[in-house]
Amino acid sequence: MEFLPTSFEEYIAQLVEENRHRRIYRFQYQGKHYWLKQPEQLRGIWKLLKPNAQIALQKEIQILKYFVSRQAPVPQLITYGEHFFVVEDAGRTAIAWQEDSRLSQQRKLQILLDCLHALIQLHQTGLVHGRPVLRDMTWQDGKVTFIDLEAYPTEKDLLRKKTKDVILFLYGLCRAKVISDEQIQCLIREYAELGDAQVWHEVLSTLRRYRFIYYILLPFKPIAKTDLIAIYRLFENMSFQLKEGK
Ligand SMILES: Nc1ncnc2c1ncn2[C@@H]1O[C@H](COP(=O)(O)OP(=O)(O)O)[C@@H](O)[C@H]1O
Ligand SMILES: [Mg+2]
Structure with missing residues (x-):
């Protein structure tokens, strides 16, 4: 198989595509570990009771950014989108x-x-x-x-x-x-x-x-x-x- 070098962004886009159902996914890129986090997948009645899984994810991104600006000990936010964010592995x-x-x-x-x-x-x-x-x-x-x-x-x-x-x-x-x-x-x-x-x-x-x-x-x-x-x-x-x- 031909080896195609992928950029970090491309790799993350691919992971998001392949792991849509996963709340949290640990992956490795060039020897470093990261976590991909996506909205909670709710089933049945929980969809009605907790309709805001995506809002909760966006809120978490905002909190992370704010904590970083205050130099609080949170993992580095690498990238994010509408339905996901990626942070560094913190141990x-x-x-x-x-x-x-x-x-x-x-x-x-x-x-x-x-x-x-x-x-x-x-x-x-x-x-x-x-x-x-x-x-x-x-x-x-x-x-x-x-x-x-x-x-x-x-x-x-x-x-x-x-x-x-x-x-x-x-x-x-x-x-x-x-x-x-x-x-x-x-x-x-x-x-x-x-x-x-x-x-x-x-x-x-x-x-x-x-x-x-x-x-x-x-x-x-x-x-x-x-x-x-x-x-x-x-x-x-x-x-x-x-x-x-x-
Ligand atoms: N940046 C990180 N570094 C190390 N472990 C992590 C990191 N992010 C998530 N994890 C692991 O994944 C688990 C679930 O992630 P978390 O953000 O707590 O999701 P949830 O909101 O579903 O509880 C954590 O309890 C931890 O074990
Ligand atoms: Mg947790």
């Missing part, structure tokens, strides 16, 4: 590192601490992620990158949005079976010490407000599935901090 996700049995517990904890510090730093620059769970953060040689951005940056309600980020980050830790309670508590203490005091105050008061859910759900613990278990774990690991007066 393995934080959850993939946690699930890798070859890594020591100490290394894993360091990766989680790096993620927490990156979130604190992101907040310090006045930006929020929207849903900073471990599968939407990558780690490579000590550098954390935020992917799958949700929150369009506005100055409005920043405290509430940062609070939501921190709660979702902690909840994300609790969802991962491979992360121990000791590690979770270590990260909670780290945030209490280094994080934004006002945000932490809001995190505690929000969780206190919702603590009744935990007591209501407690009898169901033996049959709880992943999401519920994560809520139990969050409240259990926060029980010290949630005592009044802390």
Whole structure:
């Protein structure tokens, strides 16, 4: 077969054509890895309930561009079109590192601490992620990158949005079976010490407000599935901090 050199643009156009049904597709070009992202393919009733998959993709492109202009740690946006965008590979996700049995517990904890510090730093620059769970953060040689951005940056309600980020980050830790309670508590203490005091105050008061859910759900613990278990774990690991007066 004759070898035809293709330009990067041509290659991407071809990939878009060949992978129309794929939400996310990792590919290699001249030794480097990239990700092609396209709108979510929704079926049946979801098409009616979530009609804006393409709008969501366009919104994500805008957020990415804005984060880049603010020098926030997001993957480089290589190119984009109406139905797709391509970003640079930013390494393995934080959850993939946690699930890798070859890594020591100490290394894993360091990766989680790096993620927490990156979130604190992101907040310090006045930006929020929207849903900073471990599968939407990558780690490579000590550098954390935020992917799958949700929150369009506005100055409005920043405290509430940062609070939501921190709660979702902690909840994300609790969802991962491979992360121990000791590690979770270590990260909670780290945030209490280094994080934004006002945000932490809001995190505690929000969780206190919702603590009744935990007591209501407690009898169901033996049959709880992943999401519920994560809520139990969050409240259990926060029980010290949630005592009044802390
Ligand atoms: N730039 C990137 N670098 C490394 N991994 C990525 C990158 N973009 C996506 N991924 C991987 O693909 C997964 C899905 O991508 P994501 O943007 O989170 O899509 P979705 O909105 O469907 O969750 C991520 O959890 C991550 O594992
Ligand atoms: Mg995601």
